[in-house]
Amino acid sequence: MTHWWQAGVIYQIYPRSFQDSDGDGIGDLAGIEARLDHCVALGVDAVWLSPIFPSPMADFGYDVADYCGIDPRFGTLADFDRLIAAAHARGLKLLLDFVPNHSSSQHPWFLESRASRDNPRRDWYIWRDPAPGGGPPNNWISDFGGSAWTWDDATGQYYLHAFLKEQPDLNWRNPAVRAAMMDVLRFWLARGVDGFRIDVLWHMVKAEGLPDNPPNPDYRPEMGEMHSLLQLHSTDQPEVHAIAAEMRAIADHYSTPGAERVLIGEIYLPVVRLMRYYGAAPGEGVHLPFNFQLIEAAWNARALSRLIADYEAALPAHGWPNWVLGNHDRARIASRVGPDQARVAAMLLLTLRGTPTLYYGDELGLEDVPIPPERVQDPRELREPGLGLGRDPVRTPMPWSAAPGAGFTTGAPWLPLNPDWRTRNVAAQAEDPNSMLRLHQALLALRRAYPALATGDFIGLEADGDILAYERRLGAERLVVVLNLGGWPARFDCEGPVRPLLSTLAGPSEVGHDAIRLRGHEGLVLLREG
Template sequence: MAASFGPLWWRTDVIYQIYPRSFQDTNANGIGDLKGIERRLDYLAGLGVDAIWISPIYPSPMADFGYDVTDYCDVDSRFGVLADFDSLLSQAHARGLKILLDFVPNHTSDRHPWFVESRASRDNPKRDWYIWRDPAPNGGPPNNWISDFGGSAWQWDQATNQYYYHAFLKEQADLNWRNPAVQAAMYSVMRFWFDRGVDGLRIDVLWHLVKAADFPDNPPNPAYQAAMGDMHRVLQLHSTDQPEVHEIAADMRAIADSYGASGRGERVLIGEIYLPVDRLLRYYGRERAGVHLPFNFQLIDAPWEARSLATLIANYEAALPPGAWPNWVLGNHDRPRVAAKRVQAQARVAAMLLLTLRGTPTLYYGDELGLSDVSIPSAQVQDPRGLREPGLALGRDPVRTPMPWNGSRNAGFTTAKPWLPLNDDWPTRNVARMAQEPHSILALYRQLLAARRAHPALAIGDFALLDAEGDVLAYERRHGAERLIVALNLGEHLHRLELPDWASDFRVLLSTVADAALAGDGAVLLRADEGVILTAD
């Protein structure tokens, strides 16, 4: 079917994140590519997702696997060529799927032509495109800011006798977003991809874009412990989340909104923002609109406890600005997989939670198979963060391993050696095998995604928590005359949930376990690790 680009499609759609290196290899180099994603579009359409977010595909030396960009308007040869992207986009749209790209505006590679010019001399026209500062009086870095990958965020440049700032690797020099020329250049990048037909952008580290103008030291973190990683020794008070960033977000939103009048529907902006909720929600905008969806990562680190989750959800809903739309995430390319933190049975319950809360959900590739974090031998570690702080388990390789497609050699991902090891249980935990199992977690994800399409209450309905005790989290979703109850048992014991009067004659629409939920007298009996969707019709 043709893609549907109605108004506010990003409120109803489900987003699926692909880490392109690990999805499907078609040229036998052990690395996934754009043709590989195109080959698997039918799988994604059949799964029931609506939009695909692809992690960076731009030309890059790969110091941080694509988040160090040398050309924002092309495709890295490892993934293909620009024509491959155009083909992917066309084929996705033909199947009703939208494409979102990762946009990396905070920093470039130190090999980007802009930075090569910038470091050529102090009077180069592009010098002020990046953040250069003289040494401190003692000859050291200008201040105490720490890279998110550990160590000082300042790198000495011998040729020009100044430091440049890098919030991440030294190979990732931060752009100076206070410079109007930088803003203009990056806004042109957005237009390049929107003109090409991209349906949205996920904006990498949006809250990092602007730094305090006078570069004061960051305060020490009183809660710091070594296991947290070096970046947490100070609080990023002056190096992130500056007031001026909201005007930039508003400018980006204006560009995206300008494409809505084209007849192809809105272009969505999703902001990566790791901040407390009260600061996160400011990125929706105030005087001017901000990004459509500031990523809400609360579920990733939240205690898996019913009352805590109920409070978290209620507080987030209550704090949303008027007209703002919520969103939820359980994992991504930087954080541990949901199945790594919980038993497989609770990974199923987590899937039901993610896909029945009010708001736009984002799935991470492989979570629909119940993939867990993969143990990476030290000799095979690729992630620069894991290599810089090897004893702290901060590396992200375990969540970026290849997608297991079938039981053939290398799980059908590649005919060469995969760039990272496969999950140990790939002979049984793969798409082809699990697609044949009626009660697999893959089957559950398909059922949940089908239920969202069939029942507007799950996609756009109102949300209200229901009274529940112990390990049970329960809530109502309502749209018009349709009323559904979602009840999740986060524990290991049977629980009885009393139902409201209107739901006393319920039927089970879907359960995370194989057989139907048990009915009591005006109640539902939830078995250990069971989630259910109930309907009263």
């Protein structure tokens, strides 16, 4: 049996930047509801929303002050209920971003925990005395730079935060914390949510005793201070897998045939360690431990061929693959590989075996948007300026049209629009048969028309130079995907007759009986005949 999340395509929306409905320059739930038809026309199956919970916005929603509410900037619970009903009426699933590693320092739990050492919620967070010689309890570094410990004058201890000091880490070794957070999942699942992307899942449990992390022998300053140490003791602890199994059991409890609830884990780990998050047996881990390799890979055919083969070989028998080209934390694919190769990358993402996640705006070929210093919002950039670690450039408003405010807002957008918004927008690309948007629509339509592209087997094909080639098979249906990752023509020898179904480029493709001649930056999907 194939589940919806195996055949489907997930579309990530950054709510602040999708559609503003009230003119304050910030996207909201009513705006997302108004643009759901774009998701349908694009051809995706599920929408994942970055955090929408009440928050002081020290880290734009990843500092949660109430796990069971909606931030007024985005709307109300009633707005959310209308959004989920509207999504379901269109056949779309809706996923939320669950942030379990840390809360906001303004969350009532932390305010109680900070009130006194003997407060019943003191142990809901991670508090420690200073090191014997004074200073922080250990050498751990925040992912945003600086010590992962902040001193609290009132109670005379440090508290741990893997990110900002406004994001104190919850103590998942405390059963009361675990129970409270599992109830959060139940709250939203009972409301009809179709699943969750679990933020920094591999961070959630820390090693007993909180020993120092070892230095990173390969550290270079341009990597950012967080990489000066290896996160050996602050992440990826074995106890986290039992927590994931409990989350999975809750999701499964709310699942029904055809309406399975899905869990997606954010995990930046080497492939061998990533595989553990599927669980030791079926039903014991998250459905999809995010596979970020395409975000970090060298963009050449031989490296990608090895990467894909190694990932497929590493998957457990019960593990379903998934692929990601971009998200709210990393440079956009069009900036990483250029606009021509971004079209080839789209074909790669949407024809590999496994569940693809598409980041809003990538269907338009948006590139990273330059942010003037006075407009920088991201705390990562503000804390470590000049290293290019800021995430604002990939979180800019969606350009819908050439109308004022790009159709995103009638006010002043919270971040600058892409410089070419008057020509690179949804309305313009919908009218252009050769646009990036139309290519994405065609690729997604092809996935529906040919199930082999969505759930079929993957067979790598021998290729040389800049050519990456593979076959997708399901029953008698066989499709060949040939991608030219170079900017010059290349030949691929193909056994047996094939018929081209889709090219990344306009105009006829040169497909012979036993050879395919690809243009520079061309990707092809072909159907085997006979």
